[in-house]
Amino acid sequence: MEKEYDMLIIGLGPAGMALAAMGTAMGLKVLAIEKHKIGGECLNCGCIPSKALLKTAVVRKTIQEIERYGLKKTEVPDPHKPFERVQCHLKYINEEKTVKMFDKVDLIMGSAAFVDAKTVEVDGKHYTARRIYIATGTKPLVPPIPGMNTVEYLTNENLFHLEEIPKSMFIIGGGAIGCEMTQAFSRLGCKVILAHMDPHLIPLADDEAAHVLEDELKKDGAEIYNSTAIQGVKQDGKEIVITTDKGEFRAEKLLVAAGRKVALEGLNLERAGVKYDKRGIISDDYGRTNVPNIWAVGDCNGKALFSHAAMHQGMLSLMSSVMPFLSPFKFKYSQYEVPWSVFTDPEVAQVGMTEKQLKDKGIKYEVVKSNYGDYGRTITEEKTVGFVKVMVSPWGKIYGASIVGEAASELIHEFILAMHKKIRLYDIMLMQHSFPTISLLNKRVSEQWMMKKMQNKKLQRVMQTLYRFFAPK
């Protein structure tokens, strides 16, 4: 048995990294075990490479449309080793930034497996710690479609290692990965066909926002098929044939982006007595499993599959280990809204409930909307597609915000803060927003709500009376 640690972390993705960084900052003895690469899915085959590729795509699209910006039409450049650029950025972030953050962590590169509830084994050596944090993330879910094991399909795990942009690609899945990659590949000259079983893109999103995105992806040249059943796939020479209830399609590559499954293989959770199900490791609102010293943090607990949620959970779990007496007030995961953003052009972002969720719950709400097309800044920037839509109670309590448009992923933060701190929509109106930021659309939406309220005849009478009563005599 080696020296005893305070924290033993299995997996160094966003969740494990947040735990390790905070733990060492507190002066705790931290051991981290990572079987692949520091940074996990997010850095190596998720958030970062996907955004790097999207950047190349956005630049090419801007050149394609250069005349819209008052510049002379120019030849549109072909992609030149876009994946090399992606990998180059990953290498830099990994070697120059991430690894250096963990110089105070004892790091073991290898696959961890439980021996019992207090002991973890890597390559025959045993390790223990006061608390063990499982942060092993997820893997791509490959649906049991007939023929799938006969074709060489891509997932996010090998996609960013392609050598060049294929001529054509069929994407199964219309979630965040499917949409972001549809746009990236379409704009880089690939013919993309996306099909998925849900009625609209990004199934969690506001349907109106999803339709705006669908129109834009079609303008990029993609074909989109919603509510589609994929019946089978097979290889035919250099092409993959995909049979669906909407017809047969052929493509050079097939990308599967159909959701995630929890990655617990080889961990031997049974030996530790940790309970799990299809969604992930069963844990409470602080990340505690059924075994008192073992925690499950980030994607592996199936609560919210986002990097920011994984990092946030890491912080809350550690704080609730340090100050359990404050936990019910400060460190419950569910006390904090989980926003999300999809980094397409236009971006889609959400916090709180969508209109559909409000209707399903029978909550009465008002909708107020401000359009990108009605604002000087977005008009001059050629970014007129989209809206900021806020769902509120009659007294301005914010139930949710759905944004589609330029910088939606930035605009959403004002509503996250407002919801968390119970700030009402009229308070956003009372706050100055610098002009002409795109965030000013958030203030506009609250102004519009107030204007709508002022249409009420009774309220008008009250305001007229007050105005006249207080006028200098």
Ligand SMILES: Cc1cc2nc3c(=O)[nH]c(=O)nc-3n(C[C@H](O)[C@H](O)[C@H](O)COP(=O)(O)OP(=O)(O)OC[C@H]3O[C@@H](n4cnc5c(N)ncnc54)[C@H](O)[C@@H]3O)c2cc1C
């Ligand atoms: C293409 C794509 C784009 C994405 N874009 C975004 C985005 O823009 N924004 C966003 O918020 N989220 C995004 N996500 C989701 C995000 O990547 C995940 O939510 C996040 O990485 C989860 O963090 P985690 O620490 O829980 O797990 P992971 O990042 O999956 O890390 C788990 C780590 O555990 C290691 N591990 C597993 N088992 C063992 C073991 N037995 N022993 C040792 N180590 C082990 C793995 O090797 C891995 O490094 C994206 C995902 C994909 C696939």
Ligand SMILES: NC(=O)c1ccc[n+]([C@@H]2O[C@H](COP(=O)([O-])OP(=O)(O)OC[C@H]3O[C@@H](n4cnc5c(N)ncnc54)[C@H](O)[C@@H]3O)[C@@H](O)[C@H]2O)c1
């Ligand atoms: N910007 C971001 O925050 C971001 C980006 C990428 C991924 N992610 C995270 O990664 C996770 C995985 O993303 P994802 O896009 O793979 O999944 P998802 O869960 O968001 O969407 C799954 C898609 O696959 C389709 N699908 C599933 N099974 C199918 C089948 N048998 N036939 C046809 N269609 C099928 C669904 O209809 C849906 O469109 C998400 O939970 C998301 O949180 C986040």
